[in-house]
Amino acid sequence: MGNADYSYPDNFNSATNHHHVAVPPPQPFVKSLKNTLKETFFPDDPLRQFKNQPPRKKFILGLQYIFPILEWGPRYSLQFFRADLIAGITIASLAIPQGISYAKLANLPPILGLYSSFVPPLVYAVMGSSRDLAVGTVAVGSLLTGSMLSDVVNHNDDPKLYLHLAFTATFFAGLFQAGLGIFRLGFIVDFLSHATIVGFMGGAATVVCLQQLKGILGLDRFTHETDLISVMRSVFTQIHMWRWESAVLGCVFLFYLLISRYFSKKKPKLFWISAMAPLISVILGSLLVYLTHAEKHGVEVIGQLKKGINPASITDLNFDSNYLSAAIKTGIVTGIIALAEGIAVGRSFAMFKNYHIDGNKEMIAFGMMNIAGSCTSCYLTAGPFSRSAVNFNAGCKTAVSNIVMALAVMITFLFLTPLFHYTPLVVLSSIIVAAMLGLIDYETAIHLWHVDKFDFVVCMSAYIGVVFANIEVGLVLAIGLSILRVLLFVARPKTLILGNIPDSVVYRSVDQYKNTNNVPGVLILEIDAPIYFANSNYLRERISRWIDDEEDKIKSSGEIGLQYVILDMSAVGNIDTSGISMLEEVMKIIERRGLKLALANPGAEVMKKLNKSKFLEKIGQEWIFLTVADAVGACSYMLHTCKPKMTSEEYGSNV
Structure with missing residues (x-):
């Protein structure tokens, strides 16, 4: 598996209906900082009522904002x-x-x-x-x-x-x-x-x-x-x-x-x-x-x-x-x-x-x-x-x-x-x-x-x-x-293994839904928090342990060897440079094992930082998917089209 070829066939996009995740357009630093401060200190947008109002009306609204009795008093x-x-x-x-x-x-x-x-x-x-x-x-x-x-x-x-x-x-x-x-x-x-x-x-x-x-x-x-x-x-x-x-x-x-x-x-x-x-x-x-x-x-x-x-x-x-x-x-x-x-x-x-x-x-x-x-x-x-x-x-x-x-x-x-x-x-x-x-x-x-x-x-x-x-x-x-x-919530976020709900394209925690089905050759993990310096080391080690546990499970059951790891990033609202470094290390660890990393549904802020850090070039934007179902579909297509199925014995000998 160390020499695995993960290049896409020419008809891959049309065959899997794969849509690329868009990178948000670049935003000036001042505007980005302004939006961040606004959401932090003015989440209720108290000035919205003053927009498009004449000066006299703004003055009256200002007095009513400071002294609410002027608002309800006349009534x-x-x-x-x-x-x-x-x-x-x-x-x-x-x-x-x-x-x-x-x-x-x-x-x-x-x-x-x-x-x-x-x-x-x-x-x-x-x-x-x-x-x-x-x-x-x-x-x-x-x-x-x-x-x-x-x-x-x-x-x-x-x-x-x-x-x-x-x-x-x-x-x-x-x-x-x-x-x-x-x-x-x-x-x-x-x-x-x-x-x-x-x-x-x-x-x-x-x-x-x-x-x-x-x-x-x-x-x-x-x-x-x-x-x-x-x-x-x-x-x-x-x-x-x-x-x-x-x-x-x-x-x-x-x-x-x-x-x-x-x-x-x-x-x-x-x-x-x-x-x-x-x-x-x-x-x-x-x-x-x-x-x-x-x-x-x-x-x-x-x-x-x-x-x-x-x-x-x-x-x-x-x-x-x-x-x-x-x-x-x-x-x-x-x-x-x-x-x-x-x-x-x-x-x-x-x-x-x-x-x-x-x-x-x-x-x-x-x-x-x-x-x-x-x-x-x-x-x-x-x-x-x-x-x-x-x-x-x-x-x-x-x-x-x-x-x-x-x-x-x-x-x-x-x-x-x-x-x-x-x-x-x-x-x-x-x-x-x-x-x-x-x-x-x-x-x-x-x-x-x-x-x-x-x-x-x-x-x-x-x-x-x-x-x-x-x-x-x-x-x-x-x-x-x-x-x-x-x-503790920040430093030790939850990571979950996801499985497929039968007869659907929905993927949920295998611990919460016992009737979920595993996808052969694919490990789906969900990260349930933003990725910061405080939790990046923990997440790297936790993901490695999930992969080890999955490989041990596959060896004992004789199923198709693990070939793909999908990270569901729907709950990752933000990421810092330590988090990006962690993803780069995880990608290297995964590739050294002969596996391939895919990301599902990273948010706008995450995509912006992944793009600026050149991480998208390293992983390949074709390995970023809109949904977990898209990622699983692409991985399954690659397994059946581009790679022969492997038994656990073959997988173990390659490793």
Whole structure:
């Protein structure tokens, strides 16, 4: 076989109906680079609506793109306002107790939770593209802010500095989020896979629940660490300090909150029962403390809340070099988590109502509302799932529901803050625990186990890292495993042996379709990924092993000796110079064995590079086929017309 003649007979093209694969026309480098950058950063082509429009129309469209409220605002109706009014008041009843609770979770004054539910929702209503997202503080973001800043400054020792660093971290979070949107870098958030988010959110929710043991048990001193072991040690070394009054009150309200959620899930029309439960808990808890003077018997209360509208805090931003790195780090980490949660929630509800969410516009909106918030005494805000679900179920039509909520919150901190004086902290802890239990999505984790074991490992790594180490470790571990998986996909792509589906010209994996037929004398391999420097060596070795295995199989069965190797390159979207070198080496290895290499269906980008590298001249363009069926037909024709059939004994002696 080493002297095999693979020249085509004169009537080969007409006999096999062989069509040559076209090489794309050459394209200027600048134009090629422009197209690549456009697909990377502008896959949605946001400028298409501006094409062929007069200047005045372009200006109006530009304003509508930046401020979506200008697009849907002129079509706003009284019917929409009625629905948004009900939804806004409903989510305000949830936002007020949650805002106060989550501010305590971030070790910040409770009033900041109300401030953060006023300015940011107004900004989002003007710039956001979601109709259903309800903006406000989030538990995970609050916990992250509290734990990361506490590593630098103790909120009890220097509350003023701690507060200023929280504003500064929020400013950097907004700057980072807006930057991602402006520079079209939203794909960075995609590295937080679904499994990563499920595990991280579940772990963070568990940590948040553990932290609330301080309030439920009425403990004065508590660990600043967030890991399970430290929290349990802090709880059980202070058994003598547990206050039964606080524990009973906390368990009663937690039971009420969970029961109300259970009924709301059973009957979605009764969603308002669960939505109103936190506010009702605050009212009942405050009345109970006021009437029984429980604050004198170990039940801690919020105390005096400052009345008045958000004070300016732009002068409080702290860019001191001693704390700048901590503020930037906190801002970036919390900003990414807030984006991942907010965009995922917005897209989920947009899918139900069949409209589109622009991820980059959402990032800009999130960024601007956090920048504005940092200058008006607010800390990190996003689009929490619980509040957005209530907004959706309440029948909101547009982002005006956020405006209604913001106005309701404004009325609260202008006139109603004295009513929260007797609100027991244990009730706030119960509200947080009830909200967090909904984030521990064990059903999805079980689903991941059944569908994809590696995704389950990523999910559990994030969960265990957060619960047993800290939030940063869990996040880094989960993202690291996700990136490792991407690298493994690239570095170890699948190669499959293809066979013919009976009575068809279709070729599929012999492992997937057991009824496929082998083509005598022909080995068909499919490469299921782009060919890059990271996988070229692996593919060369893998193809060689496939050929060795096929030859061993042929020798033992006595079939026609292997003479042709076909590489199906349908899934090879691109190739680099290392990949081309690999193909050249594979061709030499194959030819040294007395075999012939053929390629099936290489894409335009691959053909362009194969042509420029002169590989097409080496292999011969007549050995490049449109389909696997064309390649098999040509090889079979050559076997029957130009070469005598060989037994395995003859094949072995030639080799």
